[in-house]
Structure formats: structure tokens, C-alpha cells
Amino acid sequence: MTLSILKIDLIDAKAVWQRNFLVYRRLWKTELIAPIIEPIFTFFAFGFGVGSLVAAEVQGMSYLSFVGAGVLAFTVLMRTIFEMTYSAYFRMVYQSTYDAILATPINAESLAAGEILWAVSKGIIDCLFILPLVVIFGSATSIFTPLAVLPLTLGCIVLGSCSLGLTGRIFDIGKFNVFFAFFFSTIFLCGAWFPIELLPGWLQIIAYTLPTTAVIDLTRACLNENFASRHIYETIYLLAASLFFTEWALRSIRERMVI
Numbered sequence: 001m002t003l004s005i006l007k008i009d010l011i012d013a014k015a016v017w018q019r020n021f022l023v024y025r026r027l028w029k030t031e032l033i034a035p036i037i038e039p040i041f042t043f044f045a046f047g048f049g050v051g052s053l054v055a056a057e058v059q060g061m062s063y064l065s066f067v068g069a070g071v072l073a074f075t076v077l078m079r080t081i082f083e084m085t086y087s088a089y090f091r092m093v094y095q096s097t098y099d100a101i102l103a104t105p106i107n108a109e110s111l112a113a114g115e116i117l118w119a120v121s122k123g124i125i126d127c128l129f130i131l132p133l134v135v136i137f138g139s140a141t142s143i144f145t146p147l148a149v150l151p152l153t154l155g156c157i158v159l160g161s162c163s164l165g166l167t168g169r170i171f172d173i174g175k176f177n178v179f180f181a182f183f184f185s186t187i188f189l190c191g192a193w194f195p196i197e198l199l200p201g202w203l204q205i206i207a208y209t210l211p212t213t214a215v216i217d218l219t220r221a222c223l224n225e226n227f228a229s230r231h232i233y234e235t236i237y238l239l240a241a242s243l244f245f246t247e248w249a250l251r252s253i254r255e256r257m258v259i
Contacts (some may be wrong), residue, residue, distance in 0.1 A: 068139020
């Protein structure tokens with residue numbers, strides 16, 4: 001059985017990406033309001049509010065430094081997920097954008113790849129605006145801070161492709177509520193706001209299976225220069241998950257859109 005990834009035409013995928021980018025250029029001012037304002041209030045709430053109650057260091061750093069990776073990763077990943085759920089669903093179902101694209105020589109795999117590339121690009125754009133805030137608030141203390149874009153990009157690929165695959169199999173927009181209930185629940189287990197080691201053993205196992213856990217841990221390492229050998233395994237895990245969910249997303253869009 002041929003892998004769907006091998007059916008991608010990069011030129012066609014770029015055309016889909018460019019279509020979304022041209023739309024974004026007209027709406028960029030309103031699109032950037034949320035990713036800039038939300039992290040500011042989150043930093044005030046967790047960094048200074050909760051942080052003022054945490055006297056001890058967390059994993060050898062202040063709580064403000066610890067929580068910075070969680071704020072950054074959570075905001076960037078959420079933007080990618082929203083783009084590949086509600087926005088993608090509207091393009092696919094209500095606006096019939098996917099039908100129009102598939103009426104051209106572009107195949108379903110290239111369409112899905114272009115959508116994922118755009119979602120990842122949007123996450124990176126937001127990251128570039130949020131990262132300076134992380135530095136300003138004092139949550140980034142390492143010269144490797146710019147490298148935080150790399151694990152966040154991997155995270156966007158994993159969660160973006162997973163979300164698009166799910167979107168291709170949902171026929172009722174209300175069912176996204178179940179997906180987001182799961183995501184918002186697990187965000188408290190992935191080490192964004194407190195160390196995973198504080199959880200019960202069985203819950204730690206669940207936490208370490210979540211891709212967001214690896215993304216946040218790698219991001220924190222870049223922001224605070226606390227690299228460890230486990231980060232190699234986390235990177236391999238994210239790469240494997242990226243391939244798996246991308247393949248699933250491509251197949252889901254083909255099954256949904258091509259009769």
C-alpha cells in the first residue's frame with residue numbers, strides 16, 4: 001500500500017498554503033490580537049499571581065521561568081489546533097473551499113499537506129510575536145531561546161495534522177467540543193504549570209504519552225538551557241508522531257473529499 005505522503009505534490013501544496021496566506025494578509029491585524037493579549041494576561045496570572053505564592057525554585061528555576069514555556073507552547077499549539085479544526089471545517093463544509101481546490105489538478109493529499117503547512121506557519125508566526133514577550137517577562141534566560149521555535153514547529157505538525165485528520169472524520173461541528181474538552185483537560189497534565197513528577201505514578205505515564213508534554217519540555221530546555229538526555233527521545237517521539245498523524249490526516253481528507 002502506497003503511503004499518502006508520497007502522493008504530495010509540493011508545488012500544489014505550496015499553492016494551497018499561498019491561498020491561505022493571502023487571506024491571512026487581509027486579516028492579520030485581528031488575527032494577532034488573541035496570541036498577543038492572551039499570553040500577557042496568562043503571564044500576569046500564573047507568573048506573578050501564582051508565582052508570588054511559590055517561594056521555592058521549580059526544577060532549579062523561578063516559577064516565572066518555569067511557566068514561560070507552558071504559556072508559549074499552549075498559545076502557539078492552540079492557534080494551530082483551531083486552524084485545523086473550526087477554520088478547516090468551515091473551509092471544507094460551509095465555504096466549499098476544498099471542493100473548489102479539488103476541482104483543479106490538485107489532489108487531496110496535496111490539499112491536506114498545504115493546509116497543515118499553513119497551520120504550522122501560522123503557529124510559527126504567532127510564536128515570533130509571543131517569544132519577545134517571554135523574554136520581556138523574564139521567562140527566557142538562555143542564549144538558545146530562539147531555538148524554541150524548533151520543538152514548537154514539531155508540536156504544530158503533530159497536533160495540526162492530528163486535528164485535520166479528526167476534522168476529516170467529523171460530520172457534526174458540535175463534536176469538536178469533545179476534542180477540545182480532552183485537550184483542555186490534558187493541558188494540566190503536560191508539565192505546563194507544574195512538574196509532572198508531582199503527579200501520581202500512573203498519571204505520569206499518561207502525561208508522558210502526550211505530545212504536548214514533549215513539546216513543552218523541549219521548549220523549556222531552550223528557554224532556560226536545562227538540556228538533558230531525555231530530550232533526544234522526546235525529539236524522536238515527536239518526529240515519529242509527525243509522520244504518523246500527517247499520514248492519517250492525508251488519508252482522512254481523501255476519504256472525506258474524494259468519492
